[in-house]
Amino acid sequence: MLNTLKASCSLRKGVKKIMLISATRAEWYLLRNLCHEIQNDKDLSLQIIATGAHLSPEFGLTYKEIEKEFKIAKKIPILLASDDKISLCKSMSLAFSAFSQAFEDLKPDMVVILGDRYEMLSVASVCLLMHIPLVHLCGGELTLGAIDDSIRHSISKMSHLHFVSHEIYKKRLLQLGEEEKRVFNIGSLASVIIKNMNFLSKKDLEKALEMKLDKELYLITYHPLTLNVKNTQKEIKTLLKKLDTLKNASLIFTKANADENGLLINEILQNYCQKNSHKAKLFDNLGSQKYLSLMKIAKAMVGNTSSGISESPFFKTPCINIGDRQKGRLRTQNIIDCEINDLDQAFEKLESKEFKQNLKNFKNPYDNDKNPNKIIKTYLKNVNLDTILHKNFIDL
Secondary structure: OHHHHHHHOOOOOOOEEEEEEEOOHHHHHHHHHHHHHHHOOOOEEEEEEEEHHHHOHHHOOOHHHHHOOOOOOEEEOOOOOOOOHHHHHHHHHHHHHHHHHHHHHHOOOEEEEEOOOHHHHHHHHHHHHHOOOEEEEOOOOOOOOOOHHHHHHHHHHOOOEEEEOOHHHHHHHHHOOOOHHHEEEOOOHHHHHHHOOOOOOHHHHHHHHOOOOOOEEEEEEOOOOOOOHHHHHHHHHHHHHHHOOOOOEEEEEEOOOOOOOHHHHHHHHHHHHHHOOOOEEEEOOOHHHHHHHHHHHOOEEEEOOHHHHHOHHHOOOOEEEEOOOOOOOOOOOOEEEEOHHHHHHHHHHHOOHHHHHHOOOOOOOOOOOOOHHHHHHHHHHHOOOOOOOOOOOOOO
């Protein structure tokens, strides 16, 4: 890969200003180590923008986690009090205006974004119109049950460098017409985080969470289905009804994200946890250390979050994945896919001998020995900014 780099890129003199933008706790968890790589390189200057849910009290003001280690160049608030369709559109409009001004003020040489959030669609559009090279992490993936899928592919087409987590995702970007010299499989960003994590003991977790964990632990995150929001309330209540049948269970919930009906889910969860405080607790933001430590010891993850698909395999922790939100992502044998009305069968499978046996030997496709952040940093450092904007469409 590095030989390809030397052949296709040339070093531009001067310090490059590399801007990373994060809107959610989940993004920051994956971007943090890359920020350290960039900040520690004398030829690169790091600019961080925090936006979206990071700046919302509802989601725990998680920009403060960033400020523990880094200077934030700008904070750009774009979330409105509501999360219905028109409010999300207005948020994107605010983002379009605010980021264009931020780019004019900070003049980044390159912008780095991750994933498929609607906020990043505005960022990508501004980069396109302002002729700023865009680097996209974690493209080529599928989430067929969410609008994120279309957003992700749209961002990819406006991007100039791609760093993906699997060869399948690289192939998918090539299907979208991207040039192979711009697409790099660097493996999972989570892999190096998990392998270097200082996990908390059960005792330390109990102290940090202010909650006894002497029962079977379930780690639960349920996000809105952005392609089918009308059933959100019914679905989350169906899930809670099933969780109520679990005997001897500790239920750790993390809040839904800032999508349409996310606030509704969080309100229902808050009420549930208040009524069941002896066994259930809702967290705005656990942080990566506590979240991964809980994942490691949990009897199962439950919900429809991407971490259940891509990170639970590292611990061989079972994951009951509900609905279509993560449909299209690579699957491992610890995943139990089910519809919201099939939870009884899913929990029965969780207890089956065959399923427990399969947990012992499956191969994790997300595991690798690469150093993805160093690879990305090297490309950013060496890419030729004079030619990167000129893309071709490659027909298959």
